[in-house]
Amino acid sequence: MSKKKxxxxxxxxxxxxxxxxxxxxxxTFDASSTPGFTGDKALGEKLxxxxxxxxxxxxxLLYANGRAGDHRSVLLVLQGMDTAGKGGIxxxxxxxxxxxxxxxxxxxxxxxxxxxxDFLWRVHRALPAGGRIGIFDRSxxxxxxxxxxxxxxxxxxWEKRYHIINEFERELVANGTTIxxxxxxxxKSEQKARLTERLERPDKYWKYNPGDIDERxxxxxxxxAYQAIFDRCDSDSAPWYLIPADKKWFARLAVCELLIDxxxxxxxxxxxxxxxxxxxxxxxxxxxx
Amino acid sequence: MSKKKxxxxxxxxxxxxxxxxxxxxxxTFDASSTPGFTGDKALGEKLxxxxxxxxxxxxxLLYANGRAGDHRSVLLVLQGMDTAGKGGIxxxxxxxxxxxxxxxxxxxxxxxxxxxxDFLWRVHRALPAGGRIGIFDRSxxxxxxxxxxxxxxxxxxWEKRYHIINEFERELVANGTTIxxxxxxxxKSEQKARLTERLERPDKYWKYNPGDIDERxxxxxxxxAYQAIFDRCDSDSAPWYLIPADKKWFARLAVCELLIDxxxxxxxxxxxxxxxxxxxxxxxxxxxx
Numbered sequence: 092m093s094k095k096k097x098x099x100x101x102x103x104x105x106x107x108x109x110x111x112x113x114x115x116x117x118x119t120f121d122a123s124s125t126p127g128f129t130g131d132k133a134l135g136e137k138l139x140x141x142x143x144x145x146x147x148x149x150x151x152l153l154y155a156n157g158r159a160g161d162h163r164s165v166l167l168v169l170q171g172m173d174t175a176g177k178g179g180i181x182x183x184x185x186x187x188x189x190x191x192x193x194x195x196x197x198x199x200x201x202x203x204x205x206x207x208x209d210f211l212w213r214v215h216r217a218l219p220a221g222g223r224i225g226i227f228d229r230s231x232x233x234x235x236x237x238x239x240x241x242x243x244x245x246x247x248x249w250e251k252r253y254h255i256i257n258e259f260e261r262e263l264v265a266n267g268t269t270i271x272x273x274x275x276x277x278x279k280s281e282q283k284a285r286l287t288e289r290l291e292r293p294d295k296y297w298k299y300n301p302g303d304i305d306e307r308x309x310x311x312x313x314x315x316a317y318q319a320i321f322d323r324c325d326s327d328s329a330p331w332y333l334i335p336a337d338k339k340w341f342a343r344l345a346v347c348e349l350l351i352d353x354x355x356x357x358x359x360x361x362x363x364x365x366x367x368x369x370x371x372x373x374x375x376x377x378x379x380x
Numbered sequence: 381m382s383k384k385k386x387x388x389x390x391x392x393x394x395x396x397x398x399x400x401x402x403x404x405x406x407x408t409f410d411a412s413s414t415p416g417f418t419g420d421k422a423l424g425e426k427l428x429x430x431x432x433x434x435x436x437x438x439x440x441l442l443y444a445n446g447r448a449g450d451h452r453s454v455l456l457v458l459q460g461m462d463t464a465g466k467g468g469i470x471x472x473x474x475x476x477x478x479x480x481x482x483x484x485x486x487x488x489x490x491x492x493x494x495x496x497x498d499f500l501w502r503v504h505r506a507l508p509a510g511g512r513i514g515i516f517d518r519s520x521x522x523x524x525x526x527x528x529x530x531x532x533x534x535x536x537x538w539e540k541r542y543h544i545i546n547e548f549e550r551e552l553v554a555n556g557t558t559i560x561x562x563x564x565x566x567x568k569s570e571q572k573a574r575l576t577e578r579l580e581r582p583d584k585y586w587k588y589n590p591g592d593i594d595e596r597x598x599x600x601x602x603x604x605a606y607q608a609i610f611d612r613c614d615s616d617s618a619p620w621y622l623i624p625a626d627k628k629w630f631a632r633l634a635v636c637e638l639l640i641d642x643x644x645x646x647x648x649x650x651x652x653x654x655x656x657x658x659x660x661x662x663x664x665x666x667x668x669x
Binding site for chain 1: 445482
């Protein structure tokens with residue numbers, strides 16, 4: 092892992108420090124840690140504001156290229172235990188850029204229509220168009236996470252899905268989509284604190300789901316199911332990152348950095364004019380008023 | 381028009397001052413004016429920040445209710461001459477709220493598939509779900525604006541559309557959608573300045589469309605077509621507002637105020653728990669860790 096100081100607070104880039112190949116297994120991962128980052132909350136929040144502007148500029152560049160016909164896109168896949176803060180990432184990191192350039196999709200329990208198709212059907216339909224940043228709040232990985240934990244389909248079927256997902260993502264990447272996969276990890280104690288808070292404040296009731304406590308009973312089975320997607324569906328072109336989520340400020344900063352890195356690697360420039368600039372300048376200069 | 385000072389800078393609410401019934405005809409409307417608002421740019425920008433937080437809170441309330449099954453939604457329809465700044469409204473007003481709660485759709489030149497359906501087909505598909513704020517960047521009104529100006533369909537056909545649109549919007553309102561329709565008005569001189577700027581900066585080329593100059597040649601026909609939608613498709617339940625757009629800061633503040641008003645009129649409260657709070661508190665308290 093590189094130790095070069097790429098900016099204040101970071102001793103190694105988020106893309107390295109948070110990559111599943113660096114963090115080690117999820118079962119022993121510290122959800123309150125800040126891998127690669129030595130700064131505190133105050134610095135983290137200050138950085139998020141600054142880096143948010145960098146992200147917004149890069150997003151506009153991507154959008155402009157999309158409008159000019161570039162088919163490349165970015166897809167941020169968010170998975171995580173209940174209360175890990177996926178929604179907060181959408182709001183606070185997605186909220187840093189022009190909402191016009193976002194394509195946000197939440198994947199809940201499949202509808203009847205969705206169940207009547209193969210598990211990737213609804214995912215295909217939600218893929219970002221060229222120039223967009225897609226955000227999946229849950230994703231096709233649901234089909235090997237709760238589905239595996241609860242054996243919602245026979246093992247023989249979910250076993251096949253890892254390979255199908257890899258093929259699917261390989262095709263996406265080949266077609267110009269940069270994929271960033273983030274698993275947000277909350278500790279059991281922090282989850283309990285968040286559930287408690289949701290029950291104490293009537294303005295948080297709507298976020299509380301009694302089913303979350305039932306799911307918590309399968310904690311270890313989930314860790315195993317998560318580890319399986321890291322072991323079987325992580326690659327340099329569709330990498331998995333572990334986002335420690337006990338500190339919300341860090342999770343947001345980390346995902347912002349991963350997006351910035353993805354956009355910078357596209358090495359975009361403003362699209363060339365598809366018209367004769369000098370001719371148009373004369374036309375505009377000749378306008379009345 | 382009420383003269384009550386509802387907050388600093390405003391001498392009458394945006395909903396009154398900008399309503400087409402107050403502003404008078406578009407042909408004599410001053411695109412650099414700030415109807416109802418006596419403050420300057422500095423105050424306007426300060427207010428937008430403050431009011432943006434109010435808007436964000438209300439949007440979260442709407443979203444929470446949507447999650448709890450409330451089917452009500454808000455639909456912001458943006459129309460306007462080229463360069464009037466529709467995209468800027470999406471970015472800077474839409475950007476004030478959680479992007480997860482937005483459903484943004486841009487309506488361009490209809491595709492082959494869209495043309496094979498009636499003109500409202502693509503609009504129906506883009507309507508916001510309950511709990512969402514929909515933003516239409518252009519809309520079904522395109523079918524009586526450029527379509528009318530250029531007679532893209534026979535007059536007998538576009539003439540019928542005003543009535544069809546009114547019926548459509550009446551049905552939307554009856555089903556719980558609050559509709560806000562904004563026509564952004566830029567002056568000819570400001571349009572020329574914006575077109576000039578787009579040609580001077582390579583980072584703006586992508587926003588320049590030579591066709592905009594051709595369209596400008598139909599300025600008066602557009603004013604007439606706009607006036608027709610105000611005369612025929614304005615009602616208390618689906619009102620039209622004229623947004624003067626020469627001052628971007630004012631256009632943003634104005635649209636923010638219109639959204640706040642729409643959300644406040646829904647008179648929302650946090651949704652009640654659909655579970656037994658005391659029972660759940662005990663379950664959570666009993667969790668390990």
